Each structure stands twice: as structure tokens, then as C-alpha cells.
Amino acid sequence: MPPDAPDADPLLDRIVAFLREVGIAVEEAELGDDAFLPGVRVHDGGLLFDRARLRWPGDLLHEAGHLAVLPPAQRAAMSDDLAGHDDIPHASEIEATAWAYAATVAIGLAPTVLFHEGGYHGKSASLAMTYAMGVYPGVHGLVQARMTASGTEAAMRGETTYPAMQRWLRE
Numbered sequence: 001m002p003p004d005a006p007d008a009d010p011l012l013d014r015i016v017a018f019l020r021e022v023g024i025a026v027e028e029a030e031l032g033d034d035a036f037l038p039g040v041r042v043h044d045g046g047l048l049f050d051r052a053r054l055r056w057p058g059d060l061l062h063e064a065g066h067l068a069v070l071p072p073a074q075r076a077a078m079s080d081d082l083a084g085h086d087d088i089p090h091a092s093e094i095e096a097t098a099w100a101y102a103a104t105v106a107i108g109l110a111p112t113v114l115f116h117e118g119g120y121h122g123k124s125a126s127l128a129m130t131y132a133m134g135v136y137p138g139v140h141g142l143v144q145a146r147m148t149a150s151g152t153e154a155a156m157r158g159e160t161t162y163p164a165m166q167r168w169l170r171e
Contacts, residue, residue, distance in 0.1 A: 011113065012049075012057040018107050019047070022168035024064050036080060042067065045076040058114040061103050065096035068169050069145060075169075090141035091170075098138030101131050102148070102163040136162055145170050 019026045025046030031053055035041045039054030040063050047063055054060070067075050069091045097120075104114045111131060115124040130137065139162045142148045147167050149159040160166050 009057065012051065014107055015057050015060050018103065019060065019064050024067055037063065041080065043079050045078050056116045056118055058116050059119065061100040061114055062096060065099035068099050069095045071170055090145040094138035095141040098136055098142050102165050105163040
């Protein structure tokens with residue numbers, strides 16, 4: 001959809017452009033009511049979104065986080081509700097959330113885009129405050145997956161530290 005189309009959403013378009021730039025396939029499609037999240041579906045290692053049904057654009061970032069923290073072979077095979085990936089080290093909900101927060105920062109969005117009132121089982125405000133205070137649940141897993149670095153020692157070595165990422169997709 002051209003950016004000046006009547007249904008254009010600049011926020012959504014920024015998120016989609018970022019995800020494509022970091023290597024996550026994102027396509028617009030008509031989705032039914034059976035999507036795991038309204039207006040979002042994981043399909044063959046990428047994301048489908050329905051502009052008319054997507055209520056919270058930040059949901060794309062969170063679902064992209066689930067894909068990004070998976071090793072490439074598992075990422076390519078993921079569809080629908082991402083079942084079966086919880087046993088992969090450093091690829092759980094907490095790492096996906098940390099990845100999505102880093103993406104939010106990289107895009108320059110308010111944390112409330114990710115931690116919106118309709119998400120995180122009523123814990124959005126608490127998560128936003130936690131991350132705002134510099135407490136980053138899930139960052140250890142991202143470090144272990146060699147996607148970012150954290151801590152004073154890493155900063156002293158001149159490494160890019162979280163919430164900046166060294167790589168957006170797990171290798």
C-alpha cells in the first residue's frame with residue numbers, strides 16, 4: 001500500500017520497514033479471526049499482517065522477536081502459534097520481549113507501542129517501567145545467543161551493549 005493511501009498507518013509502516021530491513025519477511029494479507037493475535041500470523045518463518053484487523057502494531061515486533069531469537073533452521077519452519085520452540089535455549093518469551101524492546105528503541109518508538117494496554121496479560125505497565133529503569137529481563141539470553149552484549153565490562157571493551165543489538169537475527 002502506498003504511504004499516502006487512506007488506510008496508511010505511519011507507525012505500522014515504520015515497523016514493517018524495520019523488520020524487513022533486519023531480515024524478517026513481512027507481508028500484508030487478509031487474515032481471518034483464527035489468527036493467534038488479531039491481525040498477525042507467523043507463516044513459514046515470516047509474518048503476515050492484516051492492516052484492517054491489527055489493533056496493536058507493537059504485536060508485530062513481539063512476534064518478530066520470537067522469530068529472531070530462533071536458530072535459522074527453526075525460524076524457517078515456524079508457523080502459526082510457534083509451538084515447539086520453548087525447549088530451544090535462549091529462544092523463549094523473555095528473549096522475544098527483550099528483542100522487541102531493543103527493536104522499539106532502534107526504531108525510536110515509545111515503549112507503549114510495544115507494551116500496550118492490550119498485551120502482556122495485564123503486565124504492560126510493569127514491563128515498561130522495568131525496562132525504563134534499565135532492568136532488562138531476557139537480555140542474558142540474547143547475550144548467550146550472541147545477539148548483543150551487556151554490562152560494564154562489555155562497554156569498557158567498546159562493545160555495543162543492549163538495548164543496541166550486534167545482530168538482529170540469531171545465527
